[in-house]
Amino acid sequence: MTPAEADAAVELLESALAVPSPSGEEHPLAVHLAARMREAGLTASIDAAGNVIGETEPRPGPTVMLVGHLDTVPGELPVRRTGGVITGRGAVDAKGPLAAMISAVAAEADFPGRLVVAGVVEEETPRSRGAVHLGRTRPVPDALIVGEPGGWQGVVLGYKGKLDLRYRVTRAATHPSNPEPKATEVAAAFWQHLLDLLGPDAGHASFGTPGATLVAMHGDAAAAALEIGVRTPVGFDIPAFTAALRERADGGTLDVLNAVGAVLSPRTDPVVRALTAGVRAAGGTPRPTRKTGTSDMNTLAEVWDVPMATYGPGDSALDHSDDEHIAVDDYLRGIAVLRTALRHLAALPPRAAAPATGPAAADTRPDRPDTHPAAPAARQPEGVLR
Structure with a gap:
């Protein structure tokens, strides 16, 4: 990453942190990021749910989708950069991971397939409305990376x-x-x-x-x-x-x-392997983890049976705290990890064209709360990790 690219990536994160976006009030941030995506050479749009979606030029190879979330918990936190640390509401959960994804996708615009980066609404609410809408309306990708903080060396295999x-x-x-x-x-x-x-x-x-x-x-x-x-x-x-x-x-x-x-990807999952390679290439030691919380990886696993894992710079112990901050160096390493992972995923064979919807694509939450699709066989437990 050149110094100019690093400066642009940091400025993108700071600008996103400066736009408050508690759940239900994400539209100003979606508009802001759509404009920034276009400036970076991506096509960008805001869908019916309020999700902002940026895409590279389509090519014959695989489609890789990266999904982070726009919303934060309530409570503003002054945005400031001090001693290599950026403070602000969402710096960790999860504007840091989302900004890293946008930066990585923009830098890999010559990807031989299609890269799609989405900032979704209402992840911090029970319904995860933005991710549900993606699963119902978007074509099934060939691979999925969900953006949540796990540390720049962490690769999250699954969630309860x-x-x-x-x-x-x-x-x-x-x-x-x-x-x-x-x-x-x-x-x-x-x-x-x-x-x-x-x-x-x-x-x-x-x-x-x-x-x-x-x-x-x-x-x-x-x-x-x-x-x-x-x-x-x-x-x-x-x-x-x-x-x-x-x-x-x-x-x-x-x-x-x-x-x-719950969702759990095996360590042999192509996305897990690509992110692991990215961490090693950036000089780190990969830390595969399983989390006892829940994320949009759970939501999308119910409708997309594709390789997937969760990744994002930032210390998840700072989620929702009044000391929410991210180290600039870790944020930039996270971008490098994602860029390497995307290059590895370019080798995936693209799936045959398929519709976005089907029986699994219906919203199964409040309308059919007791009907719950089983987790795909590829994501069964490998054992307990505390």
């Missing part, structure tokens, strides 16, 4: 799935001394039933086990409600689990607000 639940129960108003169970007591018992169903080994520390969080609870003796998040491992049977919970609802109602399965 996520199940968002709401439990509500009512009971007749009565005196506190009445021995009949109160709504709050029934809700507390339901939470315990859920933990019992998950088993004694459940927890968030391991990729191979489910873990539950009681996100919120409110109510009184007459009416109570729980908001629950469950992180699920590969192979977890979401429909069977929710059916078992409903059997223990004790007159309450259980709503599935969101359901997305």
